Amino acid sequence: MSEPSRIAALVVAAGRGARAGAGDPKQYRLVGGESVLGRVLALLGAHEAIDRILVVTHPDDGDFYARTTTALAPAAREKLLAPVQGAATRQGSVAAGLARLADGAAPEIVLVHDAARPFLTPDLVSRAIAAAQAHGAAIPGISVVDTIKRVDETGRVVETPPRATLRAVQTPQAFRFAPLAEAHRTAVAAGRDDFTDDGALMEWAGHPVVVFAGEAGNVKLTHPQDFAATGGPETRMITRLATGFDVHAFTVGDHVWLGGVRIPHTRGVLAHSDGDVVLHALTDALLGALAEGDIGTHFPPSDPQWKSASSDRFLAFAAERVRARGGIIDLLDATILAEAPKVGPHREAMREAIARAADIPVSRVSIKATTTEKLGFTGRGEGIAAQAAATIRLPEEDA
Ligand SMILES: Nc1ccn([C@@H]2O[C@H](COP(=O)(O)OP(=O)(O)OP(=O)(O)O)[C@@H](O)[C@H]2O)c(=O)n1
Numbered sequence: 562m563s564e565p566s567r568i569a570a571l572v573v574a575a576g577r578g579a580r581a582g583a584g585d586p587k588q589y590r591l592v593g594g595e596s597v598l599g600r601v602l603a604l605l606g607a608h609e610a611i612d613r614i615l616v617v618t619h620p621d622d623g624d625f626y627a628r629t630t631t632a633l634a635p636a637a638r639e640k641l642l643a644p645v646q647g648a649a650t651r652q653g654s655v656a657a658g659l660a661r662l663a664d665g666a667a668p669e670i671v672l673v674h675d676a677a678r679p680f681l682t683p684d685l686v687s688r689a690i691a692a693a694q695a696h697g698a699a700i701p702g703i704s705v706v707d708t709i710k711r712v713d714e715t716g717r718v719v720e721t722p723p724r725a726t727l728r729a730v731q732t733p734q735a736f737r738f739a740p741l742a743e744a745h746r747t748a749v750a751a752g753r754d755d756f757t758d759d760g761a762l763m764e765w766a767g768h769p770v771v772v773f774a775g776e777a778g779n780v781k782l783t784h785p786q787d788f789a790a791t792g793g794p795e796t797r798m799i800t801r802l803a804t805g806f807d808v809h810a811f812t813v814g815d816h817v818w819l820g821g822v823r824i825p826h827t828r829g830v831l832a833h834s835d836g837d838v839v840l841h842a843l844t845d846a847l848l849g850a851l852a853e854g855d856i857g858t859h860f861p862p863s864d865p866q867w868k869s870a871s872s873d874r875f876l877a878f879a880a881e882r883v884r885a886r887g888g889i890i891d892l893l894d895a896t897i898l899a900e901a902p903k904v905g906p907h908r909e910a911m912r913e914a915i916a917r918a919a920d921i922p923v924s925r926v927s928i929k930a931t932t933t934e935k936l937g938f939t940g941r942g943e944g945i946a947a948q949a950a951a952t953i954r955l956p957e958e959d960a
Pocket residue numbers: 573574575576577578579580581588617647648649650651652654655674675676677678781782783
């Protein structure tokens with residue numbers, strides 16, 4: 562069997578955003594409630610074909626970068642290499658990243674992406690990878706809607722290129738790694754540091770470059786009005802809250818699963834799956850927020866394939882449904898109702914496990930517990946229960 566391709570994402574984030582006006586560096590400002598770079602890294606991190614991500618940063622941005630990456634889901638954080646420092650030009654910043662990626666086992670394919678383009682989609686990333694695998698050098702482009710003129714230094718029009726032949730190109734631009742790294746070294750040796758994209762640099766170095774379909778929404782945040790326009794996503798997102806509840810009876814056994822953690826106990830639970838009441842309640846809360854039924858709708862207990870199933874897959878499924886509808890999970894909160902086992906010693910491990918299953922930052926997961934003062938079935942030690950709440954944001958048109 563052939564080895565899977567090694568595919569790296571190189572995100573250039575070392576610019577100063579002079580055209581974006583006063584304020585924090587544009588790659589760390591918020592759009593739709595999330596940092597621009599954070600959105601890029603979350604999306605690239607969740608893409609299964611990408612095995613490592615390198616961000617090229619500005620030396621002044623250490624704190625911004627640390628805050629952004631701490632808030633990432635574990636799956637995305639694990640793919641991050643230590644950042645490298647950029648240069649005075651975009652081309653120089655890309656070259657610095659390529660030099661770092663060449664250290665050790667270089668990737669086969671590299672996707673070069675502007676941190677300032679936070680609205681890329683998984684589909685665009687997949688198309689970029691497929692195009693690079695097929696053609697070696699591939700860049701996303703869209704047809705232009707304005708008529709474009711070439712002018713001289715006085716502003717006089719010297720040419721009107723036929724519009725049908727023009728494309729406005731974007732990132733991620735995808736290349737076989739070795740030729741791109743070589744072309745960058747050749748450009749520096751030739752004293753060139755003025756290429757505004759890697760497609761132009763590869764073209765100059767004599768490589769064929771193909772354009773594949775870009776996306777109109779994949780804009781580069783350049784001027785202050787670009788951020789005003791993206792005030793859209795924030796106001797267009799609708800917050801939804803829903804709850805979930807689950808109970809399992811105790812039976813003979815020596816452990817229980819709670820929040821994705823195996824906890825030794827004097828009893829086990831009666832269940833078709835692993836009987837994790839916390840993950841079941843959270844799954845129902847997420848499905849409720851989507852109005853997409855409940856856990857039994859998607860994973861019927863009558864279906865033998867879910868026998869003894871690990872419940873993190875149920876939660877992962879529900880979280881993926883939120884993302885598939887363009888949504889964001891803001892909070893997963895659960896309360897465990899039991900006299901025993903004690904939850905406190907396992908709380909952080911549960912938060913980590915839930916964050917991992919839902920692919921969200923740990924800071925968005927909360928676990929609480931209470932006894933019921935020896936009242937009711939939980940008080941009598943007959944079973945264990947969990948109630949949960951989830952808040953998500955969904956695009957207005959889909960909510
Ligand atoms: N020396 C530079 C210049 C740009 N970039 C990155 O290249 C991308 C595209 O560049 P641009 O939108 O021009 O960003 P800035 O250079 O920051 O903007 P400006 O030209 O307005 O200062 C951005 O993600 C930017 O951070 C970089 O890593 N290093």
